[in-house]
Amino acid sequence: MxxxxxxxxxxxxxxxxxxxxxxxxxxxxxxxxxxxxxxxxxxxxxxxxxxxxxxxxxxxxxxxxxxxxxxxxxxxxxxxxxxxxxxxxxxxxxxxxxxxxxxxxxxxxxxxxxxxxxxxxxxVSNDFGVPGVQEHCLMLDTKSQASAFQQQLLEALIRANTQHEPLQEGQLDVAIVGAGATGVELAAQLHQVTRQISQYGFEIIDPDRHVRLHILDAGPRILPALPEKLSGQVQLELEGLGIQVHVSETVTEVTAEGVHTASGQVIPAAIKVWAAGIKxxxxxxxxxxxxxxxxxxxxxxxxxxxxxxxxxxxxxxxxxxxxxxxxxxxxxxxxxxxxxxxxxxxxxxxxKGNSFNKRYIYRDYGSLVTLGRYSTVGSLMGAVTGSVRVSGWIARWVYLSLYKMHQLTLFGWWRTGLTTLARMLRRSIDPAIKLH
The missing domain is CATH 3.50.50.60 (FAD/NAD(P)-binding domain)
Known part of the structure; x- marks a missing residue:
């Protein structure tokens, strides 16, 4: 050494x-x-x-x-x-x-x-060798990929709002393959954003008629990391928002027109996101x-x-x-x-020259999923209390605290506090949606 x-x-x-x-x-x-x-x-x-x-x-x-x-x-x-x-x-x-x-x-x-x-x-995302995924799906593994999705979505909205001919079937539809936390949270965020766009000059687009959001998963339910009751609760909330949830649907191919499943369904979508697994x-x-x-x-x-x-x-x-x-x-x-x-x-x-014979032990503190402004649900794990279901403002506060813990490690208390304050102040001058 x-x-x-x-x-x-x-x-x-x-x-x-x-x-x-x-x-x-x-x-x-x-x-x-x-x-x-x-x-x-x-x-x-x-x-x-x-x-x-x-x-x-x-x-x-x-x-x-x-x-x-x-x-x-x-x-x-x-x-x-x-x-x-x-x-x-x-x-x-x-x-x-x-x-x-x-x-x-x-x-x-x-x-x-x-x-x-x-x-x-x-x-990175695992496409499991499904034909067409690499050619037609966007991934969300990196900041550049997420920004590319945002730009594609914004361009699709601009094009639809200014074209002379009527909007085509599936022109603004989004299909998200994978119903884990990433897929579910993205669907909720997209629902929120598409309901806000009329405030920024997109009057031609009627989100309820022109934008359909789909979530597909091969498993029998969404959010397998959550208890089954919570998973069912989230699915009901998504469906209440008009988001179409397709479970037990294995994707067999992705084309430019949409997503094909083993049951014979073809879900039309102009924008496809793959969030079905990792490697x-x-x-x-x-x-x-x-x-x-x-x-x-x-x-x-x-x-x-x-x-x-x-x-x-x-x-x-x-x-x-x-x-x-x-x-x-x-x-x-x-x-x-x-x-x-x-x-x-x-x-x-x-x-220092000292031995280190400890074994890493994973401590599960629970799982939380946010549906944007609509809801936050999850389960918290405690040594004494076991698993406790949480929702509402308590779950939202715990969810936000996870990011603050990350910031505290990187910046310490003083800079994290200043960063939080700066972000709160910018909310009064920044648009709710990034439009550039």
Whole structure:
């Protein structure tokens, strides 16, 4: 190991950014280690908010966190790039060349030495090989994808509001494949947005007649992470809003015209979103490391990789067994937060020369789903109370507090308070929907 251990975190999502921040403050600031964060983009948006970016109710230009500035404040280094390979013998992370929008090489291929390497690259949508998904569906894995959806939606509304001929069947319809939290929350946000557009000059569009929203899932019910009663309650609320819910419908093909299912249904939709499953990024399966069938890296109980105890994996890209039945820790923000904290403590002790023999234990604090301004429901888990169903303003407050916890880790109390106040003040001058 070098005199000042080199720690590299690959991936600046919730888990990776929180880990780099903690390590920068604890080890980078006093000069006990060199901490480097690598990410393919220059700014961070909390992934559970991407459905709001897609609907246009959250402007990433105002609220995204710039890695370079955050690195300076928190004593770590940021390097822009995409990991392409791993040299375990020489302990080097290899980055691919980076190109700009004109296909000009912006940054050449580089390599960075490490003593400890943490994979925190999150997950991407899993299309399960369904024909037409890649060609005709939008994903919501990244800020750029969510922004692309928002632009496509806005352009479709502008075109429909100004065309001379009558609106065609399905011209403004949206089909969302996958009825997990992302799909359900996106549908509710889109319903809210399409009911507000008349305030901004879209008088020709009648949302009740011209915009139909569909949610499809292969499972027997929506929101399988929630108790069955809550799942049923949410479905009734969605259907009460006019959102069409299709369960036990396996998608067999996606075309430009719409979504085809195994039962023979064809659901027409101009805009299609795929949110039906996740997998680890494809490059993880090509590094010579132990991975499962969806490219998640297999880890031990202390989150080190089965192949190398100098390598860790946290967040959605980690296949972490949480019980004797072999179930994996679910891909949730709370798991990413917990694992980032656990690995930060482990590395602090290891760099001090102390052993760290603890095992990571996932603590499920429940699940919450927001239907925008209409409702928020979920279940909270407690050691004493067990599972408690919550809804209304209590559930809404708890849901918002999850994002505040993420901000507290990144900014501390003072900056989080200022950020919250600034956002409240901007509500009086900003439109409710992003229109540009």
């Amino acid at each position: 070098s005199e000042r251990p080199k720690i590299i975190v690959v991936g600046g999502g919730a888990a990776g950014l929180e880990l780099a921040t903690r390590l920068g403050r604890k080890l980078g600031k006093p000069g006990r280690a060199e901490v480097t964060l690598i990410d393919a983009t220059r700014s961070h948006v909390w992934k559970p908010l991407l459905h709001q970016v897609a609907a246009g109710t959250f402007d990433p230009a105002q609220h995204a966190l710039g890695y370079l500035a955050h690195a300076r404040w928190n004593h770590y280094r940021f390097r822009l790039g995409v990991m392409s390979d791993l040299d375990r013998v020489g302990r080097k992370v290899i980055l691919a060349p980076l190109y700009n929008d004109k296909n000009e090489e912006l940054i050449p291929s580089r390599s960075f030495a490490y003593d400890y390497l943490i994979f925190a690259v999150g997950s 680890g990024p494809d490059f993880l399966g090509k590094l010579g490391l132990s991975a499962n069938r969806i490219n998640q890296l297999k880890v031990n109980g202390d989150l080190t990789l089965e192949d190398d105890d100098r390598l860790y994996a946290i967040g959605d890209c980690a296949a972490c067994v949480m019980n004797q039945q072999g179930d994996l820790v679910p891909p949730r923000a709370q798991a990413a937060h917990q694992q980032a904290s656990f690995v930060a403590k482990a590395l602090e002790r290891r760099i």
